[in-house]
Amino acid sequence: MAEPQPLFELTRGSVIESTHYGHIAIVDSNGNLMHSQGDPHTVAFLRSSAKPFQALPFVEQGGVEHFHYTPAEIALSCASHETSQLHLDTVQGMQLKVGIHESDLQCGPHMPSDAHKLREVIKHDLQPTSNFNNCSGKHTTMLAFAKMRGLPLENYLDPSHPIQREILKAFSEMCGIEERKIELGTDGCSAPNFAMPLFNSALGMARLCDPHGLSEARATACKKITSAMTAHSEMVSNFGEFDCELMKVGEGKIVTKRGAEGFQIVGVLPGVVSDLGIGIAFKVTDGDASRMNDELERSARVRPAVTLEILKQLGALNEAQLKMLAKFGPKKILKNYAGIFTGESRPTFKF
Numbered sequence: 001m002a003e004p005q006p007l008f009e010l011t012r013g014s015v016i017e018s019t020h021y022g023h024i025a026i027v028d029s030n031g032n033l034m035h036s037q038g039d040p041h042t043v044a045f046l047r048s049s050a051k052p053f054q055a056l057p058f059v060e061q062g063g064v065e066h067f068h069y070t071p072a073e074i075a076l077s078c079a080s081h082e083t084s085q086l087h088l089d090t091v092q093g094m095q096l097k098v099g100i101h102e103s104d105l106q107c108g109p110h111m112p113s114d115a116h117k118l119r120e121v122i123k124h125d126l127q128p129t130s131n132f133n134n135c136s137g138k139h140t141t142m143l144a145f146a147k148m149r150g151l152p153l154e155n156y157l158d159p160s161h162p163i164q165r166e167i168l169k170a171f172s173e174m175c176g177i178e179e180r181k182i183e184l185g186t187d188g189c190s191a192p193n194f195a196m197p198l199f200n201s202a203l204g205m206a207r208l209c210d211p212h213g214l215s216e217a218r219a220t221a222c223k224k225i226t227s228a229m230t231a232h233s234e235m236v237s238n239f240g241e242f243d244c245e246l247m248k249v250g251e252g253k254i255v256t257k258r259g260a261e262g263f264q265i266v267g268v269l270p271g272v273v274s275d276l277g278i279g280i281a282f283k284v285t286d287g288d289a290s291r292m293n294d295e296l297e298r299s300a301r302v303r304p305a306v307t308l309e310i311l312k313q314l315g316a317l318n319e320a321q322l323k324m325l326a327k328f329g330p331k332k333i334l335k336n337y338a339g340i341f342t343g344e345s346r347p348t349f350k351f
Contacts, residue, residue, distance in 0.1 A: 047259035076137035083112030175204035209267035210277020305329025
């Protein structure tokens with residue numbers, strides 16, 4: 001079992017001041033390990049990176065057509081949205097279609113990450129509700145799945161509930177791992193979450209982006225999810241946030257979804273790097289805590305830059321695309337509050 005490797009460092013002057021360690025697995029849709037850093041079989045919780053897979057059985061079993069979901073609503077089902085007014089309006093519209101109430105959600109509330117909405121909440125002393133939770137789209141769709149099948153709503157998060165069993169089964173099949181080998185935990189939003197080797201997480205993402213060999217119904221569902229996420233990436237996170245901007249610049253060929261505690265998953269559709277789809281999963285071992293700037297905008301330090309470096313080395317992004325994403329990395333010049341150059345931040349790995 002390989003030790004975590006340096007993925008990213010910051011300098012001050014000529015001295016390396018801090019280093020972030022982690023593991024990377026890059027796998028094609030046929031299950032071949034293409035590249036790795038550290039231990040590609042290290043076990044990690046996907047956290048919110050699991051959301052596209054959690055939506056998959058609902059889409060596969062006709063939920064989109066049953067409730068007349070739009071592509072934007074499919075994207076919000078896979079989202080860690082930042083609670084802009086757009087997100088709140090969309091999730092409320094989904095609940096009206098499904099015939100459920102915000103009070104049915106068991107995710108709990110939290111403060112918005114969208115800077116404009118956060119200012120509004122503070123200024124008017126508003127009390128966030130369950131729809132403010134960045135997982136409210138996922139929870140709404142889980143409830144829709146239960147309602148479509150005539151199943152109880154009150155225990156929809158119980159791991160033994162039929163919809164959670166369906167999610168675990170689909171997740172296992174997509175990632176090529178037996179259900180009994182998937183470690184279960186409770187996510188921040190109270191839904192079941194999954195830990196597995198990075199290799200299997202990357203394989204699942206490769207198959208999501210390149211579902212050759214899957215059943216027609218599942219392949220169609222995979223394509224609906226990836227096309228919705230890339231067409232409406234502002235629903236997956238928010239305008240200006242890394243996942244959103246990468247998918248916009250990727251022009252429908254790159255799918256990405258951040259997770260908490262330093263997890264990131266990325267998929268590259270066939271025809272970009274090779275004839276096969278490519279899945280990337282990596283874990284920053286220190287959790288890559290987000291930071292807030294003076295504009296009340298939150299961002300991660302490590303994962304955007306590492307993602308861009310991986311895609312750069314794979315040849316999945318050209319120079320023009322990398323230039324459009326330069327504010328995220330991979331290498332950045334660092335300045336202090338007075339605008340004085342202090343050092344740089346940069347990825348440290350080569351495949």
